[in-house]
Structure formats: structure tokens, C-alpha cells
Amino acid sequence: MHPSHCSCGIDVHAHVVPEHFPNYIGSRLPAEWPSMAPAHACHRHVMISGKVYRTVSDRCWNTARRLEDLPGMGLARQVVSPMPELLSYWMAADDARQLLRYTNDCMAQMVAQGGGRILALGAVPLQDIDLAIAELEYVVKTLRFAGVEVGSNINGVPVGAARFDPFFEACEALGAAVFVHALRPAGMDRLVGPAPLQQVLAYPGDVGLAAASVITTDLLVRRPRLRIAFSHGGGTLAALLPRLQQGWEVFPALKESITASPAEQARQLFYDTLVFDTPLLRHLVERFGATQLLVGTDYPFNFHDRTPVQRIGAAGFDEATAAALVHRNAERFLGLHMKETIP
Numbered sequence: 001m002h003p004s005h006c007s008c009g010i011d012v013h014a015h016v017v018p019e020h021f022p023n024y025i026g027s028r029l030p031a032e033w034p035s036m037a038p039a040h041a042c043h044r045h046v047m048i049s050g051k052v053y054r055t056v057s058d059r060c061w062n063t064a065r066r067l068e069d070l071p072g073m074g075l076a077r078q079v080v081s082p083m084p085e086l087l088s089y090w091m092a093a094d095d096a097r098q099l100l101r102y103t104n105d106c107m108a109q110m111v112a113q114g115g116g117r118i119l120a121l122g123a124v125p126l127q128d129i130d131l132a133i134a135e136l137e138y139v140v141k142t143l144r145f146a147g148v149e150v151g152s153n154i155n156g157v158p159v160g161a162a163r164f165d166p167f168f169e170a171c172e173a174l175g176a177a178v179f180v181h182a183l184r185p186a187g188m189d190r191l192v193g194p195a196p197l198q199q200v201l202a203y204p205g206d207v208g209l210a211a212a213s214v215i216t217t218d219l220l221v222r223r224p225r226l227r228i229a230f231s232h233g234g235g236t237l238a239a240l241l242p243r244l245q246q247g248w249e250v251f252p253a254l255k256e257s258i259t260a261s262p263a264e265q266a267r268q269l270f271y272d273t274l275v276f277d278t279p280l281l282r283h284l285v286e287r288f289g290a291t292q293l294l295v296g297t298d299y300p301f302n303f304h305d306r307t308p309v310q311r312i313g314a315a316g317f318d319e320a321t322a323a324a325l326v327h328r329n330a331e332r333f334l335g336l337h338m339k340e341t342i343p
Helices: 063-069 093-113 129-142 162-174 197-216 237-250 252-257 262-266 278-288 308-314 319-333
Strands: 009-016 035-038 043-048 051-057 075-082 118-122 147-151 177-181 228-230 270-272
Touching: 009 093, 009 177, 009 308, 009 319, 063 093, 063 118, 075 093, 075 177, 093 118, 093 129, 118 129, 118 147, 129 147, 129 162, 177 197, 197 228, 197 237, 197 262, 237 252, 237 262, 237 278, 278 308, 308 319
Parallel strands: 009 075, 075 118, 147 177, 177 228, 228 270
Antiparallel strands: 035 043, 043 051
């Protein structure tokens, strides 16, 4: 059976919102501390700073409902990570650590309920590198998660910045996969229209700049065993890359600061398939390589790809390429075939 006709896919980009949020433990409740409010039917409002941030369904926390939806999407397994706004980099680090520990433990319960069909990427308070590494060790060593989700920027600092290198060193040493998701993107002041344009237009721009920052700082030259993936097909990176490559060849300053070809570095990164367009998906495979694309859906939010595996089938890839995109690349990214090295 052609891989695009089976229910064997692995979705690396799906989100969780806990059914409840914990009470704050401390003397002063942060303004950004999330809470839940009733909505309609099986939905609830996620409240942040006294406003409705997003209305979500019980598929965000109900493992059984989630599992029911996988076969229809062509999926055998799904990797869950927190709704990005829950990463909480803007909170005091100790406050964020409380919230993220709770969220990580909620995802661990979902993994336990999933019977092998649910995997997880944890969250860490990257505004404090030491606390982030401590939580990374907890989610990898204790919870046995495949890795972590991080934002495209941490309070405006791109993920490739040098200050985060100790964290990525720890990820490499632990064999932890890193999934970079768009978060609080740059350029919001240039959008004209309603709020959903943040997800539609600004997210891809921020992801593209995040991926570029990893290339321009030689992260994978220094950390060659690091497995790092970017949401939304790498955003604008595919369009930026030819300019970056040409600039690298033309400007001595770029040649001096970037020690390996940007085009070659880009083919060491991973990217999800969440681009909603078959010709663009083919272009990403050509640009980045058939070994680097992973199924991503953004499930269970309304703005998600409901037919990710069928879309790969529609692109006309040969069987080996389709199998790579549908599940084999994800298996490699997640380290599912690696020997156990964590004590």
C-alpha cells in the first residue's frame, strides 16, 4: 500500500491545552496566568490577562477524542506540545516553571492514556537557561518525552542567538528533539486586518527568521547531532534562502561569519508539511530534501490540516519519498529508533 493511503502517519505538530489550570503558588498572581471559563457545548475559553485568548474544544485535553480522529487523518501517532502561548517566556521564570511543570505533567498523562499512539514535546522556561535545562532533563529523563517545543523567539530574541547555546548543547547531549513554533511574531504593526492574521501571515515570517538565525549563527555546525525542526514548513525560509546563499557568496562579512553554506545548513534542519499547498510542498522537498519534511497539522485548532497524509499523496511523490514524509523522517527526528542512552 502506498504510504499516502495508510493510517501510518506521525504528526509532529499538534497542541494541548490542559482541561484546568493550576492555582498559582506564590504571593502575587501574574497578570498573564491563564485560566479557563465556560464557553459552549464541549468548548472552553482560555483566559489570559482577563481576556479570551482562544476558545478551544475538549479535543485539546481529551485523549480519547483525539485518538478517534487520527485514522481519518491518515495518522497512527501524534506528537503533542503545548499551545504556544502557554510557553510563558514573558512571566518571571519561577512562575513560568510552575505552569510549565503542570502542563508537562498533563501531557505525560495523555501519553500514558494513548497506548503508544501519543508522544510529547515538553515546555521549558527559556527566559532562564539554568531552569530551562533542569526542566529539559525532567521531561526527557523522567517523563521520557521525545524532546521539547520552543518559541521562534524568546521575548524578542531569536532562537538562534548565542545566549541559548548552552540549552542546545544540553538538548544535543540528551538526544532531545527540538520543535520551533511561531510565537508572538515580529511585524504585527504591519498587518492590516483582524486578529487571525497573526497566525495566517505573521507566524510564517517569524519562523523563517528563526530558522535563518540558526543558520547565520552556525548552530548545526557547532551542534551537528542536534535535531531541530521548524513549524509551518519553515515559514518564509524557502524564499529567503536563495538570497542568503547569494549574499554569503557575495559579501565577505557573511562568508566570514557563516562558516558553512546556508543552503547546505538548511538541508540539515527539519520542517513540517503544514503549508496547505501541494506545489509548495513539492518545492520544500526540492529545496530542503526529502529526508527533512515531517507531517504537521496544528490539530485540534480550527486552522489545521485535516488531510495531511492525503495531501502528501496528491503531490505525486514516489513511494520512498512519501514514506519518508509520512512517517520515516519523524521517526528519525524523534529518535524512535535510537538506542536508549538516558539512565
